Amino acid sequence: MQLGTETQAQSAQRMYDSRAADYEDSWHPASAIRFTSRLSISPGDAVLDLCCGTGLNFFAAAGRVGPGGSVVGVDLSEGMLGVARRKQAAAAAAAADPELESRCLLLKGDVTRLDEVFASAGLGDKRGGFDWITCSNASWVESSESFVGLATAAGLELESFELLEKVMGEASTYYGLDQADEVFDKIANGSLTTNLDVNEFKKTARPLFREEWANAAVDGKVEVADALYMYIFRNNRGKLSE
């Protein structure tokens, strides 16, 4: 999704740099536990965590792969990576896990340009050598099926699909047809638009939102689900998950 002249990468950087300090005062840590508990990451595995943020999945994976494994995390927000690096240093200083530093690598970069990220870290040959590629990120998809369509077109085979419900502990909320503007304003004035002049965006997006809101209504109510899609895909070298 692009806001104004910003690219997706610029939008993510703007939003997550400003959220980094209190990102974990949220439902994300609990969600990361649910996400990683579904993955059969084993000792010795090599894991690539895309959009690793403050490292919630990254450090969970690092604990699971153990001393013989490795975890590489990639994110473009310096703020989020800064939190992850501080956690890594604190774990090393506390000697809670003396091997942690040597098997964990945090890289700054855009996951849509992974070749460049790996090349600039001098790891061009490592690309593709992972048992797991994890990515938990907020993405906009048309439906659960549409994402499967994208992945299968890229040569991946769906292994499992799960709907993780009550992610934020709220369950679904049902809104009336007349609440389109209220919900739009909540979204448009939230973290999505931090530090951005949104007047033009609102002018263009509001009528589109109202139209989609009306289309989504069933018996005059629109359901906003508190849920995440979780997919595990397999390729012929190993497993990829989101």
Ligand SMILES: C[S@@+](CC[C@H](N)C(=O)[O-])C[C@H]1O[C@@H](n2cnc3c(N)ncnc32)[C@H](O)[C@@H]1O
């Ligand atoms: C919702 S947070 C998720 C962080 C972490 N995976 C978790 O589960 O807590 C989304 C993260 O994706 C990162 N991100 C978004 N787009 C990105 C891109 N194109 N390249 C690298 N990181 C990106 C953001 O900086 C942010 O840290």
